[in-house]
Amino acid sequence: MQVSSSLASAIDGELFWNDVKAQAQIGALFPRGIRRLALDDQDNRARLWLMEQGETLGCSAHYDALGNVFLRREGRDPSLPPLLIGSHLDSQPSAGAYDGTLGVVAGLAVIRALAERQIEHARPVEVVSWTNEEGARFAPGASGSSWFAGRRDAETILAMQDDDGTTFKTALADCVSLLKAHGAHFRPTPVVPHAFLELHIEQGPVLEDQGAPVCVVTGIQGVHWYEIEVTGQANHAGTTPETSRRDAFMGALALVDALKKAVVAHDDQTRFTIGRFALSPNSVNTIPQQARFTIDLRHPDPVVLEALDTAFRELAKREWSGCTARLEVTSRVEPVAFDEHLVAVLDEAVKTYWPQAPRLVSGAFHDAIHLAHLCPTAMLFTPCRAGVSHHPDEHIERADAEVAVRTLAHAVEQLLQIRNS
Amino acid sequence: MQVSSSLASAIDGELFWNDVKAQAQIGALFPRGIRRLALDDQDNRARLWLMEQGETLGCSAHYDALGNVFLRREGRDPSLPPLLIGSHLDSQPSAGAYDGTLGVVAGLAVIRALAERQIEHARPVEVVSWTNEEGARFAPGASGSSWFAGRRDAETILAMQDDDGTTFKTALADCVSLLKAHGAHFRPTPVVPHAFLELHIEQGPVLEDQGAPVCVVTGIQGVHWYEIEVTGQANHAGTTPETSRRDAFMGALALVDALKKAVVAHDDQTRFTIGRFALSPNSVNTIPQQARFTIDLRHPDPVVLEALDTAFRELAKREWSGCTARLEVTSRVEPVAFDEHLVAVLDEAVKTYWPQAPRLVSGAFHDAIHLAHLCPTAMLFTPCRAGVSHHPDEHIERADAEVAVRTLAHAVEQLLQIRNS
Known part of the structure; x- marks a missing residue:
């Protein structure tokens, strides 16, 4: 050496x-x-x-x-x-x-x-x-x-x-x-x-x-923590046709897909992790009423974090497979x-x-x-x-x-x- | 009347x-x-x-x-x-x-x-x-x-x-x-x-x-119940680059997407519901090690149910975002x-x-x-x-x-x- x-x-x-x-x-x-x-x-x-x-x-x-x-x-x-x-x-x-x-x-x-x-x-x-x-x-x-x-x-x-x-x-x-x-x-x-x-x-x-x-x-890196709640309508898994469903799991999936696309649009320095995910009522044969999940978002550049924050908020305002979404910031470190x-x-x-x-x-x-x-x-x-x-x-x-x-x-x-x- | x-x-x-x-x-x-x-x-x-x-x-x-x-x-x-x-x-x-x-x-x-x-x-x-x-x-x-x-x-x-x-x-x-x-x-x-x-x-x-x-x-309708386990690798949400991740949630998402596509390929009489979903370790800043979810699959035609069963099993054998999957039938009513x-x-x-x-x-x-x-x-x-x-x-x-x-x-x-x- x-x-x-x-x-x-x-x-x-x-x-x-x-x-x-x-x-x-x-x-x-x-x-x-x-x-x-x-x-x-x-x-x-x-x-x-x-x-x-x-x-x-x-x-x-x-x-x-x-x-x-x-x-x-x-x-x-x-x-x-x-x-x-x-x-x-x-x-x-x-x-x-x-x-x-x-x-x-x-x-x-x-x-x-x-x-x-x-x-x-x-x-x-x-x-x-x-x-x-x-x-x-x-x-x-x-x-x-x-x-x-x-x-x-x-x-x-x-x-x-x-x-x-x-x-x-x-x-x-x-x-x-x-x-x-x-x-x-x-x-x-x-x-x-x-x-x-x-x-x-x-x-x-x-x-x-x-x-x-x-x-x-x-x-x-700066870190934003989000909690997202997607709300649909619980219903019978067997009797509810596709067109009558407001499935919170499917809504969450569609939203996550859009969030991921927003992340990929930036450079590869972004870290995007969904670490917690829960359904309610969480029953095999019931269409989920609600999905809740967290996002851990990190980036070294405050400008990118801010842009993603704006994009996430916009996405949460839309309807996803007939479900509504609500986004909450639970932590924010620049x-x-x-x-x-x-x-x-x-x-x-x-x-x-x-x-x-x-x-x-x-x-x-x-x-x-x-x-x-x-x-x-x-x-x-x-x-x-x-x-x-x-x-x-x-x-x-x-x-x-x-x-x-x-x-x-x-x-x-x-x-x-x-x-x- | x-x-x-x-x-x-x-x-x-x-x-x-x-x-x-x-x-x-x-x-x-x-x-x-x-x-x-x-x-x-x-x-x-x-x-x-x-x-x-x-x-x-x-x-x-x-x-x-x-x-x-x-x-x-x-x-x-x-x-x-x-x-x-x-x-x-x-x-x-x-x-x-x-x-x-x-x-x-x-x-x-x-x-x-x-x-x-x-x-x-x-x-x-x-x-x-x-x-x-x-x-x-x-x-x-x-x-x-x-x-x-x-x-x-x-x-x-x-x-x-x-x-x-x-x-x-x-x-x-x-x-x-x-x-x-x-x-x-x-x-x-x-x-x-x-x-x-x-x-x-x-x-x-x-x-x-x-x-x-x-x-x-x-x-x-006949009903098949499945339990699916997707296994990746837990890791730090901040320090693990995208390319080093084996994120069980992202793996589960990719698999669910493929399962949905298989379902849509059949007629609109199929009922496909994911009612339970859980991540482990379920921590905001940890990449999920494992995702477990259920499927409630219904159809009036045993031939369609069988075809979907085969498709689901084939999909579970593949790798999803670097994760492996395991499918189990927990109930089956013709x-x-x-x-x-x-x-x-x-x-x-x-x-x-x-x-x-x-x-x-x-x-x-x-x-x-x-x-x-x-x-x-x-x-x-x-x-x-x-x-x-x-x-x-x-x-x-x-x-x-x-x-x-x-x-x-x-x-x-x-x-x-x-x-x-």
Whole structure:
């Protein structure tokens, strides 16, 4: 492997992979996978582990009002906004060991390389673990990063309850006691970072298909969620002639067909998924009275999303096989395009290791979607086997992950202007 | 109204409608509709009411091993097989007052006309109420008629249980005690009737649409029930490009489209209904792994049903949007064509009252589907409002029902050869 960056070559692949494996032990499931729900005992242990590693590397540990944990490697000028690197340590209920964790451990590997080589830098560098990215225990997720970026207010987040009725606030209090007891310092207000970098597994099949160990992520797709209700008339399946039918299933089919045609009219970057579908009364010999289904629509370009939104609304106004339709928007997240300069820096780093690597737009959400509203933000992806995530079978190759971490280090070196320092 | 039959003109429309209304009081629901589950207290009361009416008209009452009740108006030659007229008195849980009941009460009206005019006939005439046609308490239904016609064995029927664990046998014992106590005689073996006539509401919209008060039913459609499973691959809705998808919903859609095309290739008598449909894992942002749906397929011609069966099986073998399919037959009832001579007799009777009446094939099942295997059988339909049945809103017009009963009487007169007696 060609190594053109001194910080990249200072990455200790063995220790980095040991860290990944050590994290995989916290909340481990048998025979594989992990379970670390936000602010539960395992999630808290994972944070303490992170703090311990930071201490041995000479970092100070900090936490904020949402329990986000920061390891700070001081710069020559502590007043400069820090370069922030990280992701999250919480997981889905039955998850793999890499989603989130990889990005935090990668930040740690960069800090370790800086410490090992005793590299000085003007700007502080911080590794962050954001609280409750997954939203599996407290929904919605990305609590820590969205609050940090000023996108959601703390009150609403603290009031969320898990299935047992425990509030986020109560769970957070336990976590904070532990962090304090282990010497972490409280930071009352978020500091606007110089930039935020997040390395994450792709959670899709593209990189594996192309054999690329790493790539730049240029943004995150916007998502519209719709709920559509098609209403016809229930009737006897045997006695009702075709011409007298107002079959809600057939109406839904015709509408879906038209929706698909509207989607195909745009480029192939659109993601259109009907994940939930139900009929009522749902009886073998009764013509359906009603069909209800959801649409998950994603695109990196807000203009395309808006055009499709208009098209969908128009289609829902028409009659479909004698049935009426009603469309409701249940969620709407605008796409994010990452900072051009930062993407260019990552691009250059990626090209050092894999010139033919594609540029991707993330189809999944990440903490970076919120940070992008606060400071220059960009991401790196590394492949996961068959695109599988949120499952114990989630798997990455050590060789790929190492290239990704070195790519990250290469970019950090540029951003810290270490050669000039 | 032109009345060309003396028996038809002897029908007392007022008393007939009173009977319909009297039956509607037994198991009445507020504000309308009835609930008479097979062999429950209300169903038993309805049978006793029928026996009482028969007694006042000089009939003897009989019951058999399945609790079917027969009112017998004796003929000059008691050894001749009886002409059988009837339907059922049990109902769906929340039903209208006409489904089944109309056919029994119509038989009673014919017997009353014979009695009033003191008309003698060589052949005995019997009015029957079949046990558990609906199958709402004990499934499947048509218990009394299927056993009577030798199509199902008594042991299996008697062993059926309702939701409370009560067996058909136990419920029947209670009913039989009541029937016996009120003087009904036990008939150990079914007598093969001379013919069976059943008047029923259409449960479809055709007669109402055409303004016809009555029509001949030439047969009952056959029904195939299928369950189809389409299997793809669950994946993330945001990260999986179109080309990497094996979306079970899209696969199911493509298959349904092909199934519909196969159906349309035949005549417009085919009834094709997808009444149940489910996705798994049924999550908004997950590409469906599996789609399962049912097909209710009906046609009066066994050759067409067979051809469609073959076509469906062939289609299920193909790949649909990268997904595999599996087809299972869950039920299969062959079509029945009613006796030609009997249909001709009913045809002539119908033409007397409504020359332009259509001939229909029943899309719903009736006790007649089983009797048709035992003796010459045919049916008459009378319209119900908007085709609604199995619902308290089920409604018929008294004028229509009267025409239908007179039509029935007209046919009975022909069959009994009363003019020659």
